[in-house]
Amino acid sequence: MPFMPIIQGRWDWNLSLRGNNGMKTGIIGFGNMGKALAHGLASAGIKPKICEVVTEKALEATLQGFTICSVDEIASLSDILVIAVKPQELPKLLDSLGKHTAGKGIVSIAAGKKISLFEKRLGTSNVARFMPNLAASLAMSAVAVSYGEKAEESFRNDALAIARAVGTAFEIPEKLMSAFTGLSGSGIAYVFSFINALAMGGVEAGIKYDDALAIALATTEGAVAVLRSQKVHPSEMVSRVASPGGTTIEGIHVLEDAGFNASVMKAVIAAARKAELLENDWK
Template sequence: MDSIGIIGCGNMGGAIAGSLQMEVLVYDSDALKAKQLASSKETISVAESLGALLSTCNTILIAVKPQILSTLYPELRALGSDKKRWISIAAGIPLSVLAEQLATDEIVRFMPNIAAQYGSAVTAVAPAEGCSSSLREDSLHVASSFGSAFLLPESQFSAFIGISGSAIAYVFSFLHGLAMGGVAQGIAYPEALKIASDTMKSATSLIDATKANPVDLATRVCSAGGTTIEGMKALAQGGFEGLVMRAVEASSEKSKMLEAKAANQGK
């Protein structure tokens, strides 16, 4: 695949367009937004209309809000053809609805997180059951261009949201808590936050390098009667692990509810 069309030039659509090492044709109802995006990189150009984009590109990434997408289906069906290949990042719109509305199985869903604009997103990739292997591979390549990509069945999307899409906010909260703890102990917040953030990076680097279980790594840090075990005891007494698991469950269940609602509305 040497080119792609992107409908929607918002934060996520713009981030993806800017990360791709290929020719990108973009369209947005806000023409100024599309032009500003195109001015940021030579490989990005602007389609004069949605029809122009659809007539030019065979692979199209849909990067508009779900409520906007629902108004575009008739035009996408009318101007598209059964040879078009679709990638959707519209949150909460299941493959079954997309397949019905676009009249094809050549569809892949993405679930990226907000770090896409910095090339560090974690993205779930779910192909429709009848999706071709070529679109599956091309989609993984696209998703990998702005971070890491995980091929998952759509049934696991809600769980993915719980441990990644929404969980990035839990990580922010944890880092803030660490930094505030540093403030309480006499380190200014900006420096405490930088120390905590770098510590988070060092921890994930160890997991990546050693492939060890996080629990094993944590026990290596804990020495008998030392400082770390005191902190670990405080986390255990506060129910830290269980609280995190409940947060994952809450986000996952909310995602399932929203997907079920979207599926019913699409019928």
């Protein structure tokens, strides 16, 4: 069975996190993803505590209304810990956390680190692994969610609710995490590249860049809206736009001559393979 998006909106996920029953969540790391998750949770009335060792980031979190805790404090006080630090920072952190985390829920956003590492080092089977992308800052990220095999159902629901704080959650087996990285984690950059190229084409055709970019963005947003509303294959929509002997088919011909589809596919696969290599290097 193909994996499916868990949610398209955010209206109900507050209840999923058992916020009304006192579920306490802590976030270690207040970088881009940690910050996005903190604000996403806070917007639903579940304000996490934050652990951040970088003075400037800790001050930023404080000024934004979050409580700063030490590693020991946040590990002791939280039912679920979100680990949002760089992979190279993990060894020392896991050494500090181990004495507090037996049986607790752990959510990792550390790239390339497998679930089994956290299960072994932190003494818990309730572990989830996320892969969001840059759009998390606007709560519009696609978020891959994988669990340990023995994770409890209640924890799985809580992990999904946390993922929904920054966008749309997709449950996938961990073996597909590298593929998801190529498609979404890195793929958002390919979308940026396409939009810029579309705007630059407008410039070459005589439109000022700022105007061309606004038109490209509106065109992209419209294309996504059409696909979502009509639920048809993208290739069918291409056929509907491309009339015989018209302007669109002329442009499609150029894209195909340049290997557009193949190039995008190769980019996804290249990023996925690189992610897999890095994951194996960081075991």
